[in-house]
Amino acid sequence: MTCPDDDVLLFLAEEPASEQNPTLDHVRACTSCSLKVEELRTALGQWKATDIIDSRPFDDEYFAQLATEVEQALDLAAESPATPDARPMVWWRGPAVVAAALAASVLLFVAVISQQTAEPEAVASMNADESLEQMAREMGRSLLSEEEDDSVELEYSTFLATWNLAQYEPTDEPSPLPLTTTLADELEMLDSESLEALVLRL
């Protein structure tokens, strides 16, 4: 039989020598193995005898007092409605604080999303306003120069398209772009506010 591994020898070192098993028979016959087992047995015995704490100060009186303290703690726990494991709730775990934190998170999320969607709209609106202004100026110049109604009609249709785009909101149905119209027709279609705004721009 080959020599057993160290872990086997360790458990043999712990077993009573009287126990019978084939490995133990080998160890008894093998000088190397029996030496290892003896070393392990000595080491374990030394460690056990030495201990890693000094237990001498803790006598019967000490433990009698400790037992009394445990019994008192049990009495207190029995009187208290809370279970012994229940810990006092810390302020940051209170339901109001958690609810406030959740609400703040939702608001922050909504604000971030709104900002992200609002930015392109603002840019588009700004660009539309500039185009609108430019278009209105050109239209004004056309009106002042008393050009032919046809050319005014074309420019004004472009103006309305730009106007509609500027007023466009994603949730609304897209308004149909006027493909053919006249200045008079469109002026009549405009409501008072739009007309006033147009005049102011001009």
Add this chain to the structure above:
Amino acid sequence: MRDALHRGDRAEFEALVRQHQRSVFFLVMRLSRGDEELARDMVQKSFLKAWSHRESFRGESSFKSWLLRIAHNLALNELNRAWRRRELALEPTDGGSPAPLGHVEAEALDDLELAQHQALLQEAVASLSERQRAVAILRIYHDLPFAEIAAICEITTNNAKVNFHHAVSNIRTFLSNKGVAA
């Protein structure tokens, strides 16, 4: 005993307190390198928890194993918290020797040698992994069979044996490196 516990028999439980408090106290003392305050605290908490959860004791293991498992878990949690808070001085505080061992008075040479050996052994055990340390302490100092150690540490019996083997090997290596025959 299980029935008495389930009935909520305080007298029976108090008898168990007096019977097993030393095991809990010394287990926590050894796990914590001699922190007496922690050991006292853990004794109280372990018994309070055992009492409040007495319904869950099924009697599959001994009451002592069940209680030591509670104490072991509580102590590890507390030690880990202390480690995070850096309240537990893991490094020697007196410039070389490990944490104080208690009331060892090294007046005689034998006592000095014993204290030095104890300190080195404590350091060696402290150098082990959490699991190896628990298994080694329960096996060497509490004389528990591997099946019970496995129940306390919530591992298999074979795992407990393997951990013990590694623990012994590591302690011997540590002591050998310090020039102590092991």
